Amino acid sequence: MQRLLLLLLLAAALPAQAALNILATVPEWGALAKEIGGDRVTVFTATTGLQDPHRIEAKPSLIARARRADLIIATGVELEVGWLPLLQRESGNSRIQTGQPGYFEAAAQVAMRDIPAVLDRAHGDVHAGGNPHIQTDPRNFLKIGEALAARLAQLDPAQAGAYQAAYRSFAERWQAALTRWQNRAAPLKGVAVLVQHDAFPYLNAWLGLKQVGVLEPKPGQEPSSAYLSEMLARQKAVPARMVLRPAYQYDAPSRWMAERAGIPAVTLAFTVGGTAEAADLFSLFDDTVERLLAALK
Numbered sequence: 001m002q003r004l005l006l007l008l009l010l011a012a013a014l015p016a017q018a019a020l021n022i023l024a025t026v027p028e029w030g031a032l033a034k035e036i037g038g039d040r041v042t043v044f045t046a047t048t049g050l051q052d053p054h055r056i057e058a059k060p061s062l063i064a065r066a067r068r069a070d071l072i073i074a075t076g077v078e079l080e081v082g083w084l085p086l087l088q089r090e091s092g093n094s095r096i097q098t099g100q101p102g103y104f105e106a107a108a109q110v111a112m113r114d115i116p117a118v119l120d121r122a123h124g125d126v127h128a129g130g131n132p133h134i135q136t137d138p139r140n141f142l143k144i145g146e147a148l149a150a151r152l153a154q155l156d157p158a159q160a161g162a163y164q165a166a167y168r169s170f171a172e173r174w175q176a177a178l179t180r181w182q183n184r185a186a187p188l189k190g191v192a193v194l195v196q197h198d199a200f201p202y203l204n205a206w207l208g209l210k211q212v213g214v215l216e217p218k219p220g221q222e223p224s225s226a227y228l229s230e231m232l233a234r235q236k237a238v239p240a241r242m243v244l245r246p247a248y249q250y251d252a253p254s255r256w257m258a259e260r261a262g263i264p265a266v267t268l269a270f271t272v273g274g275t276a277e278a279a280d281l282f283s284l285f286d287d288t289v290e291r292l293l294a295a296l297k
Helices: 002-013 029-039 061-066 084-092 140-155 156-184 201-206 225-237 252-261 281-296
Strands: 019-026 041-045 071-074 104-105 192-195 209-213 243-247 267-269
Touching: 019 029, 019 061, 029 041, 029 084, 029 156, 029 243, 061 084, 061 209, 071 140, 071 201, 104 140, 104 201, 140 156, 156 281, 192 201, 201 209, 201 281, 209 225, 225 252, 243 281, 252 267
Parallel strands: 019 041, 019 071, 071 104, 192 209, 192 243, 243 267
Antiparallel strands: none
């Protein structure tokens, strides 16, 4: 009897086993899963804030992670098309295949921007479903978070109430942060910007930034010196106040333009971990707004 009591006490002292094993393709969805799942989930993120999520190698270590996953959280709309299907196929894990409850697509929860009228690879790396960089508009996290909480509850019914409560807590804090960010960012409305990669339509829509040019001649195509010179000439007629780039891109084109046009080059975190300051979802947008405001001064 004493031995049984001792075993029960030891079991109670051990940390609870996480119910769900989650593989997130990019840092923003890993961070959101932690906000909603808490200690009821374990989360592994396949990429970092300084990696181009379009171009990731499906390494054996990632395949092993996919094999053990109960849920994959992906952006979708072909952002991960070069590597995620391989992970799914090679994992042999039926739970995480497209169309199954263990596969969750964030982009399916929000209205997409820049959906191409014509699909033609001659136009560069275009995405048939629209621009995939939905994480740059914080308003999207409310719809995505609500749908993710419902999916977690579906996969783990015993903890459904906890997931819904965690989402409500997150949404309340997020709404307060949205009000703060939007008030703080009011001076950015109507500000003309250049972008190195056409990665910011959602950010532009949220803050009212006016995009007047892209340094890539086509999506994913590096600009030549001749093309950059053309963009510099346009800057005289349609002046931008700054040039933006995601932290994962090398900075040579935006730095070239900034030096010659006499405007700031702004590196935006783009996702959690893209800068030292963007340590979680809330500080990601704190940092984004502050960097843009600093460039106005």
